[in-house]
Amino acid sequence: MHRDPFDWIDERQARLRTAGLVRTLRPRAADSDLVDLAGNDYLGLTRHPEVTEAAAEAARRWGAGATGSRLVTGTTELHARLEEELAAFCGFEAALVFSSGYTANLAAVTALSGPVGSGTLLVCDEGNHASLIDGCRLARAEKAVVRHAEPEAFAKALAAHDGRAIAVTDSVFSVDGDAAPLAALAGVCRESGAALLVDDAHGLGVLGDGGRGALHAAGLAGDADVVATVTLSKSLGAQGGAVLGPARVIEHLVSTARTFIFDTGLAPAAAGGALASLALLRREPDRAGRVRDVATELHRRVTEAGLVAVRPDAAVVSVRAPSPEAAVRWAADCRAAGLAVGCFRPPSVPDGVSRLRLTARADLTDSEVAAAADTIVRTAPTAA
Known part of the structure; x- marks a missing residue:
């Protein structure tokens, strides 16, 4: 009798179900009356008429897909323009566009680690996004995972290593929305001759002058020892990712980054949409300040009502729940009341604490912000 090779899946799903950790897909409607505090469209640009028309025009002109990898047929004039505009806007020498922020992070970490035997050490914040963690796992380098947002922990790990090293961190951490101490981390790196690699997915469009990002705000954009990654799917309302840094770093990635060389290029529609969003952000820089004000107001309202929430450094507000099951019920109750919120549970949260992620x-009005906060407070579990 042959053993079913997937029996273990049923057992694991049963354990996840008991723990309240089963994930399900919920297709969203094209048009919805829900107020959305769950997606990452921070600047409200994904449905902006200029952005959608630019995406449609790119698809009409260049086709629905890129047709191949960037090194074969997958690079269009739009890709080149987007790289130039991103680098100029964020203050870096050069940029390279990828099909997602995830593949951009995998590329940056693995390609900059160098070949086997290079002796590179990757020092990784324990709160980093999964894409950075996976990049460190894939890299053929030594690894050290250090305490969250503590420059001293980075310094200790770097001091114990004799050789090349890269400090790897998010600029704004996706679970709680707290910011990394970038200036202090840069100082630690420079004392040991290490590079600094920062995922600015949640900083672009929100932090810095006119939304130019957390590295721009910290005065580190364009520095010779700093590399950034960004996503086009949050503030820019499109899809894709990019690595920004010194020109020689970008040239190295073109020749060595596997998620660039072997992946189909970003769809032209996404490139066109992102370009239009960048143009809008240049023209309307106050959008960045507005999203920070909305986050601050949400935090004020829920904490004054007695809920426990992390003070936001950018656009993310994290509100703690007493258990995974309570978080799921809370999110469902919010949805029933007309509000979509994120629900983060283990293993997506590094500290094991479930929460609503707002x-x-x-583009939210003051009345929408007030109503959303009221819904969150009104539906909260009593032990939250």
Whole structure:
């Protein structure tokens, strides 16, 4: 009798179900009456007429897909323009566009680690996004995972290593929305001759002058020892990712990054949409400040009502729940009341604490913000 090779899946799903950790897909409607505090459309640009028309025009002109990898047929004039505009806007020498922020992070970490035997050490914040963690796992380098947002922990790990090293961190951490101490981390790196690699997915469009990002705000954009990654799917309302840094770093990635060389290029529609969003952000820089104001107001309202929430450094507001099951019920009750919120549970949260994750949007009105906060407070579990 042959053994079913997937029996273990049924057992694991049963354990997840008991723990309240089963994930399900919920297709969203094209048009919805829900107020959205769950998606990452921080600046409210994904449905902006200029952005959608630019995406449609790119698809009409270049086709629905890129047709191949970037090194074969997958690079269009739009890709080149987007790289130039991103680098100029964020203050870096050069940029390279990928099909997602995830593949951009995998590329940056693995390619900059160098070949086997290079002796590179990757020092990784324990709160980093999964894409950075996976990049460190894939890299053929030594690894050290250090305490969250503590420059001293980075310094200790770097001091114990004799050789090349890269400090790897988010700029704004996706679970709680707290910011990394970038200036202090850069100082630690420079004392040991290490590079600093920062995922600015949640900083672009929100932090810095006119939304130019957390590294721009910290005065580190364009520095020779700093590399950034960004996503086009949050503040820019499109899809894709990019690595920004010194020109020689970008040239190295073109020749060595596997998620660039072997992946189909970003769809032209996404590139066109992102370009239009960048143009809008240049023209309307106050959107960045507005999204921060909305996040601050959401935090004020829920904490004054007695809920426990992390003070936001950018657009994410994290509100703690007493258990995974309570978080799921809370999110469902919010949805029933007309509000979509994120629900984060283990293993997506590094500290094992479930929470609602609220994402502020620049296009929300003051009355919508007040109503959303009221819904969250009214539906909260009593032990939250």
